[in-house]
Amino acid sequence: xxxxxxxxxxxDDDNSALVIIDQTLLPNETKxxxxxxQKDIWDAIYLLKxxxxxxxxxxxxxxxxxxxxxxxxxxxxxxSFYSEFAKARDYLDSARxxxxxLSWALKRMDGVVLANKDKSxxxxxxxxxxxxxxxxxxxxxxxxxxxxxxxxxIKDGDGLLTHCNAGQLxxxxxxxxxxxxxxxxxxxxxxxxxxxxxxxxxxxxRLTAYELHSAxxxxxxxxxxxxxxxxxxGWVQAVFVGCDRVAANGDFANKIGTSAVALAAKRFGxxxxxxxxxxxxxxxxxxxxEIVIEQRDGKEVSTMWYxxxxxxxxxxxxxxxxxxTDNDLVTGFVTEYGVVKxxxxxxxxxxxxxxxxxxx
Ligand code: MRU
Numbered sequence: 001x002x003x004x005x006x007x008x009x010x011x012d013d014d015n016s017a018l019v020i021i022d023q024t025l026l027p028n029e030t031k032x033x034x035x036x037x038q039k040d041i042w043d044a045i046y047l048l049k050x051x052x053x054x055x056x057x058x059x060x061x062x063x064x065x066x067x068x069x070x071x072x073x074x075x076x077x078x079x080s081f082y083s084e085f086a087k088a089r090d091y092l093d094s095a096r097x098x099x100x101x102l103s104w105a106l107k108r109m110d111g112v113v114l115a116n117k118d119k120s121x122x123x124x125x126x127x128x129x130x131x132x133x134x135x136x137x138x139x140x141x142x143x144x145x146x147x148x149x150x151x152x153x154i155k156d157g158d159g160l161l162t163h164c165n166a167g168q169l170x171x172x173x174x175x176x177x178x179x180x181x182x183x184x185x186x187x188x189x190x191x192x193x194x195x196x197x198x199x200x201x202x203x204x205x206r207l208t209a210y211e212l213h214s215a216x217x218x219x220x221x222x223x224x225x226x227x228x229x230x231x232x233x234g235w236v237q238a239v240f241v242g243c244d245r246v247a248a249n250g251d252f253a254n255k256i257g258t259s260a261v262a263l264a265a266k267r268f269g270x271x272x273x274x275x276x277x278x279x280x281x282x283x284x285x286x287x288x289x290e291i292v293i294e295q296r297d298g299k300e301v302s303t304m305w306y307x308x309x310x311x312x313x314x315x316x317x318x319x320x321x322x323x324x325t326d327n328d329l330v331t332g333f334v335t336e337y338g339v340v341k342x343x344x345x346x347x348x349x350x351x352x353x354x355x356x357x358x359x360x
Contacts, residue, residue, distance in 0.1 A: 002214045002215075003021075003026070003027070003030065003169070003210060003211055003214050004168055004211060004214055004215060006021050006030065006032070007019070007172070008020065008021065008050070008052075008055050008058070008168060008169055008170075008171065008172055008173075009050060009055050009058040009059050009062065009136060009172060010062075010136070011062045011065070011129075011132060011133065011136075012034060013129065015034060015036070016036055016066055016069055016070070017034040017035055017036045017066070018034075018035045018036075018041055018044075018059060018062045018063055018066060019032060019033070019034055019035075020032070020033050020035065020044060020049060020050040020059065021033075021050075021169070022044075022049045023048060023049055023050065023051060023169055023206075023207060024047065024048060024049055026169070026206055026207055026210060027206055027207075027210040033049065036066070038063065038066075038067055038088060038091060038092070041059065041063040041066070041092065042091060042092060042094075042095050044059070045059060045060070045092070045095035045096055045102070046095045046096060048201065051165075051170065051203070052099075052165060052166065052167075052169060052170020052171060052242070053099035053100070053101040053102075053170065053242065053243070053244045053245075053277075053279075053280050054101055054139050054142075054143070054170060054171040054172070054176065054277055054279065054280070055169070055170050055171055055172070056095075056096065056099050056101055056102045056105075057099075057101030057102060057104055057105035057135060057139070057279060058105070058135055058136045058139055058171075058172055060092050060093075060101075060102050060105040060106050060109075061105045061106075061108070061109055061131065061132035061135040061136070062132045062136070063092050064085075064088060064089055064092055064105075064106055064109045064128070064132075065109070065125070065128045065129050065131075065132040067085070067088035067089075067092075068081075068085055068088070068113075068124070068125045068128050069125055069129075071084040071085055071088065072121045072122065072125050075121065076120075076121050077121070078117055078121065078124075081121045081124070082113060082114075085110075085113055086110075089106050089109070089110055092106060093106050096294055097292045097293075097294050098244045098245060098253050098291065098292060098293060098294045098321065098322045099244040099245065099280070100244065100245040100279075100280055100282045100285075101244075101277075101279050101280055104279050104280075104282075105135055105279075108131065108135065109128055109131055109132065112124070112127050112128055112131045113128070136172045137172075139171050139172040139173070139277070140171075140172045140173040140174070141336070142277045142278075142279070142336040143171050143172070143173055143174035143175060143176055143179045143277070143336075144173070144174055144179065145336035145337070146174075146176050146179045146180070146275050146276075146277065146334050146335065146336055147174055147179025147180050147182060147183040148183060149180075149334050149335070149336075149338055149339055150179060150180025150183075150240065150273065150275060150334045150339075151180040151183040151184050151187070151189075153180065153238060153271070153273060153332075153334070153339070154180055154181075154184050154189065154191060154237075154238065155189075155237065156189045156190055156191075157189075157190050157191075158189075158191055158192075158237040158238060159191070159192045159193075159194065159230075159235040159236045159237055160181060160191055160192070160193050160194070160236065160237070160238055160239070160240055161193070161194040161195075161196070161227060161230065161231070161236045161238075161239045161240075161261070161265075161270075162177050162178065162181075162193060162194070162195055162196065162204070162208060162239070162240050162241060163196040163198060163204060163224075163227075163239075163241050163254070163255060163257055163258050163261050164196070164198045164203045164204055164208070164241070164242065164254065164255035164257075164258070165198070165203040165204060165206075165207035165208045165211075165242075166178060166208075166240075166241060166242025166243075166254075166275060167207060167208050167211045167212070168182075168211055169207045169211055170207075170242065175211075175242075175275075176242045176243075176275035176276070176277060176334075177240040177241050177242045177273075177275040178208070178211070178212065178240075179275065180240060180275075180334070181193055181212065181217060181240070182215060182217075185215060185216065185217050190218075191217065191218065192218045192219075192220070192235070193212055193217060193218065193219045193220070194219075194220050194222050194227070194230050194235065194236060195208040195209040195212065195219050195220070195221050195222070196222060196223075196224045196227055196257065196261065197221060197222065197223050197224055198224065198255055198257060199224055199256075199257070199301075200300045200301045200304070200305075200319065201300060201304075202305065203255065204221070204224075205221050209221040224257050224260070227260070227261055227264055228264040228267075228268075231264055231265065231267075231268040231270055232268060236265075236268075236270055237270065237271075238270060238271045238272075238273060239261060239262075239265045239270060239271070239272045239273065240273050240274075240275055240334075241254055241255075241258050241261065241272075241273075241274055241275070242254060242255075242274070242275055242276075243274050243275070243276050243280050244280065244322055245280060245282050245285060245291050246274070246276050246280055246281045246282065246333065246348065247282060247285040247286060247287050247288055247290065247291060248282075248283045248284075248285065248286050248287070248345060248348060248349075249286060249287045249288075249327055249344060249345055250327030250330055250333070250342070250343075250344030250345070250348065251287050251288030251289075251291070251324055251325065251326055251327050252274055252276070252288070252324070252325055252327075252330070252333075253288065253291045253293065253322045253323065253324050253325075254274070254322060254323070254325065255321070255322060255323075256320055256321060256322055256323050257323065258322075258323055258325055259323045259324065259325040259326075259329070260323075262325045262326075262329035262330070263329065265329070266329050271331040271332075272329055272330055272331050273330075273331055273332050273333075273334050273339075274325075274330055274332070274333050274334065275333075275334045276333040276334065276335050276340075277335065277336060278335055278336060278337070278351050278352050278354075278355035279355075281333075281335075281348050281351070281352050283348065283349065283352055288324035288325075288326065288327075289324075291322075291324055293320050293321070293322050293323070293324070294320070294321040294322060295318075295319060295320055295321070296319045296320075296321050297319065298311075298316075298317030298318075298319050300319055301317050301319050302315075302317060327342070327344055328342075330342070330344070333347075333348065335351045336351075336355070337350075337351040337354045337355070338351070
């Protein structure tokens with residue numbers, strides 16, 4: 001069984017559990033977790049057992065449904081139910097700040113509750129279950145469509161570079177930045193992918209290289225610092241990365257190191273594409289300046305991957321999990337409704353409007 005045969009995120013309703021793969025153990029161990037407690041779901045998001053913007057949204061949708069299922073046991077009138085629901089929603093929302101999909105999914109679930117005030121709590125919880133499942137199903141549809149548009153930007157024989165993991169493990173299926181790669185492979189195109197290791201948590205080395213290799217795609221793992229070299233060598237014809245939040249003007253946040261890749265791509269005249277589901281486009285954030293960047297524990301840099309500390313005790317560590325890439329470095333945003341090119345403001349608005357009307 002390949003890693004691609006596992007669902008990244010799913011609901012086990014009989015056991016009231018969120019089911020995920022513990023991504024911190026990959027590629028060495030495939031451990032499936034059944035999480036029933038809100039604290040464990042919060043921890044799984046914070047500790048990156050489930051990670052990647054769309055997968056975090058999928059997990060949050062299921063997580064808040066499970067909370068609601070628990071709450072209805074003691075709160076059968078709407079006001080007491082909603083007051084507890086809102087606490088659970090805010091708690092999950094506090095797990096990570098940068099990927100907008102977390103609050104996007106929770107807002108969507110909140111909308112279901114508020115739109116059905118007149119129904120019984122039992123009925124509301126049933127509708128929440130439907131919505132949580134719809135979020136996961138739509139994620140698959142969205143990624144497939146990103147792949148279909150993205151593959152048009154690839155030629156047979158191309159070398160592609162990606163950063164972090166915007167792959168199947170970061171979504172319900174296909175990934176975002178990897179979806180065009182999977183479809184190119186399906187169509188028999190010969191592509192070569194360079195996967196940045198992605199310091200400090202190695203999502204590129206541990207996850208992207210693993211999943212692409214499992215799919216039979218030609219993938220080479222490189223240190224982040226080798227990206228400009230493979231570009232200079234002429235081995236990269238396009239860059240595809242994911243994103244955690246796209247601002248209204250097209251500035252976007254993604255895993256730390258992405259902006260350096262974009263700068264290098266610009267220098268070498270390589271197109272730089274951002275695979276962006278509309279759930280990651282945040283029109284309420286005007287520009288990259290407003291995006292909150294998650295700061296993480298310095299131990300991720302100094303000790304986490306080493307037998308011995310690699311930084312002397314007492315040395316200060318700055319460990320931002322994401323960076324902002326300016327819109328002028330982006331060739332296009334590949335969304336489920338097509339590729340948005342500069343000027344981005346209008347095009348991003350249009351695809352978000354299309355998504356509001358419902359997928360399919
Ligand atoms: O900290 P992570 O592993 O959640 O960061 C993930 C990324 O930065 C991804 O590129 C992004 O979420 C897009 S996933 C389709």
